[in-house]
Amino acid sequence: MRRNNSMRSILGAVISVGLACLIWEAFARSGLFAPALAPSIVLIGSALGRMILSGAMLWHTVYTLYRVLFGFVLASVAGIFIGILMGRFPRVERFFLPLVSVLMPIPSLAWVPVFILWFGLGNAATIALVFYAASFPVIYNTWTGVRSVNRLWIRSAEAMGADEKALFQKVVLPGSLAFVITGLRQAFARAWIAVVGGEMIAATNWGLGWVIFDSKEFLNTDVMMASLAVIGIIGFAFERLIFQTIEQRTVGRWGMVKAIKG
Amino acid sequence: MWHPSPSSPQASKESKAMHQIELRNITLEYDSVENPVMALKDVSFSVEPAEFLCVVGQSGCGKTTMLNIVAGFLKPTKGTILIGGNTVTGKGLDRGVVFQDFAQLFPWRTAQRNVEFGLEMKGIGKQEREKIAMRFLRLVNLEKFARSYPHELSGGMQQRVAIARALAYNPAVLLMDEPFAALDALTREEMQRFLVDVWKETKKTVIYVTHNVAEAVYLADRVIVFSPHPGTLRAQIKIELSRPRDTLSVEFLEHQKEIVQHIVERK
Numbered sequence: 001m002r003r004n005n006s007m008r009s010i011l012g013a014v015i016s017v018g019l020a021c022l023i024w025e026a027f028a029r030s031g032l033f034a035p036a037l038a039p040s041i042v043l044i045g046s047a048l049g050r051m052i053l054s055g056a057m058l059w060h061t062v063y064t065l066y067r068v069l070f071g072f073v074l075a076s077v078a079g080i081f082i083g084i085l086m087g088r089f090p091r092v093e094r095f096f097l098p099l100v101s102v103l104m105p106i107p108s109l110a111w112v113p114v115f116i117l118w119f120g121l122g123n124a125a126t127i128a129l130v131f132y133a134a135s136f137p138v139i140y141n142t143w144t145g146v147r148s149v150n151r152l153w154i155r156s157a158e159a160m161g162a163d164e165k166a167l168f169q170k171v172v173l174p175g176s177l178a179f180v181i182t183g184l185r186q187a188f189a190r191a192w193i194a195v196v197g198g199e200m201i202a203a204t205n206w207g208l209g210w211v212i213f214d215s216k217e218f219l220n221t222d223v224m225m226a227s228l229a230v231i232g233i234i235g236f237a238f239e240r241l242i243f244q245t246i247e248q249r250t251v252g253r254w255g256m257v258k259a260i261k262g
Numbered sequence: 263m264w265h266p267s268p269s270s271p272q273a274s275k276e277s278k279a280m281h282q283i284e285l286r287n288i289t290l291e292y293d294s295v296e297n298p299v300m301a302l303k304d305v306s307f308s309v310e311p312a313e314f315l316c317v318v319g320q321s322g323c324g325k326t327t328m329l330n331i332v333a334g335f336l337k338p339t340k341g342t343i344l345i346g347g348n349t350v351t352g353k354g355l356d357r358g359v360v361f362q363d364f365a366q367l368f369p370w371r372t373a374q375r376n377v378e379f380g381l382e383m384k385g386i387g388k389q390e391r392e393k394i395a396m397r398f399l400r401l402v403n404l405e406k407f408a409r410s411y412p413h414e415l416s417g418g419m420q421q422r423v424a425i426a427r428a429l430a431y432n433p434a435v436l437l438m439d440e441p442f443a444a445l446d447a448l449t450r451e452e453m454q455r456f457l458v459d460v461w462k463e464t465k466k467t468v469i470y471v472t473h474n475v476a477e478a479v480y481l482a483d484r485v486i487v488f489s490p491h492p493g494t495l496r497a498q499i500k501i502e503l504s505r506p507r508d509t510l511s512v513e514f515l516e517h518q519k520e521i522v523q524h525i526v527e528r529k
Binding site for chain 2: 150152153155156157158159160161162163166170171174175177250251253254255256
């Protein structure tokens with residue numbers, strides 16, 4: 001049954017991605033743009049193969065992953081911590097809520113020039129940018145999750161003698177997990193936007209964002225598209241292998257969200 | 263060391279003259295400046311050890327508010343509550359609470375781990391906890407579902423887990439707020455029969471709030487009628503029918519009629 005479902009979801013992915021590739025191929029061959037601007041799947045594939053074999057793609061990917069994960073993990077830890085405190089203590093909420101409301105709508109890329117001035121070109125500026133972009137969705141969703149914890153769970157736990165610590169560990173944390181996972185998902189998406197954008201401007205020589213931007217100089221659209229494909233594949237892998245797995249083994253198993261059928 | 267057993271009488275160490283639960287002049291006023299609402303006014307009654315007391319009344323009569331005060335979720339404006347002769351001011355492990363809503367169970371814990379929660383809070387070791395939890399799941403006929411999560415159980419089963427959970431840490435008193443109101447009629451009847459069995463076996467003192475008069479007559483040793491605006495105690499009716507009770511017998515229906523008259527009567 002479970003095997004059957006995963007076979008079906010792989011098949012579904014193959015069909016939808018395959019269809020998108022076909023449309024791209026039709027577009028590339030239509031002559032709307034010069035072939036140098038819209039490379040065919042074969043050209044993109046061979047560029048990707050070349051970069052993988054030379055090891056360049058591996059290093060670009062490693063740099064980008066290092067930056068995005070470093071910032072994302074820091075943002076997750078800080079965001080969950082602040083979000084829970086905001087949900088539990090009105091004073092913390094009063095302090096952070098205006099800050100979150102003001103800072104969250106500012107696009108992370110708007111900070112790039114400031115961060116370059118502060119941290120210089122390279123890893124630090126990009127990681128800071130990822131941290132900035134990723135922390136707000138985590139804070140916001142965790143805060144919402146804590147506030148939406150069913151009051152009956154709290155009452156039941158208190159009736160059974162739970163103190164503040166037990167209440168937090170055994171009720172508030174698992175009770176708000178569905179929201180926390182949503183926050184992490186949104187944060188990861190924003191972290192990717194930030195890392196690729198940040199690398200285009202602030203990175204030197206390495207990183208997927210840098211490759212894409214740098215390829216423009218030499219009209220290497222095949223390299224550009226190959227790098228975009230790698231970003232897409234990594235994002236897909238994270239969603240499937242990490243977020244969906246966590247969700248299915250926790251809130252999905254507990255019936256707190258509907259199981260994913262796709 | 264604390265030694266739980268569903269069949270040991272809870273109140274044996276109390277002196278015979280002592281009430282298990284006693285409410286003295288409980289008044290609760292919600293202080294809003296324009297119109298202060300008096301939810302409960304001067305409510306006094308007591309419950310004897312191992313007695314099954316039902317509280318009925320129209321919605322808004324303060325019966326649930328009264329239960330929340332006894333449970334320690336609300337503080338009365340005036341009055342005292344004694345449990346086993348001691349004044350109580352907050353929540354405590356001497357009382358187990360069962361709510362109407364199935365959502366009271368923790369969805370992230372299996373049935374067994376839900377039942378273990380109170381024992382965890384008491385600091386009881388893992389093996390001992392498992393043993394006790396299984397004993398109470400057996401009491402509610404759910405030992406086969408120990409590893410199921412609440413969402414995998416029917417409403418009636420979830421309420422049985424909630425009852426096992428409230429009993430597992432061995433409180434002397436069980437407070438129940440319309441626990442079967444959200445169940446279908448057939449399941450509700452089955453649960454009522456089942457609750458009488460569990461109560462007979464565990465000898466708990468029970469306060470059971472309901473708006474269902476037939477349910478109250480079926481379950482209770484004594485029924486208390488509340489009247490609204492402000493919530494006050496209007497009448498007490500002893501039900502001295504032998505159990506299991508025949509819900510179609512003349513005596514049963516007469517009790518039902520008497521209580522309904524108390525509920526609808528004008529001040």
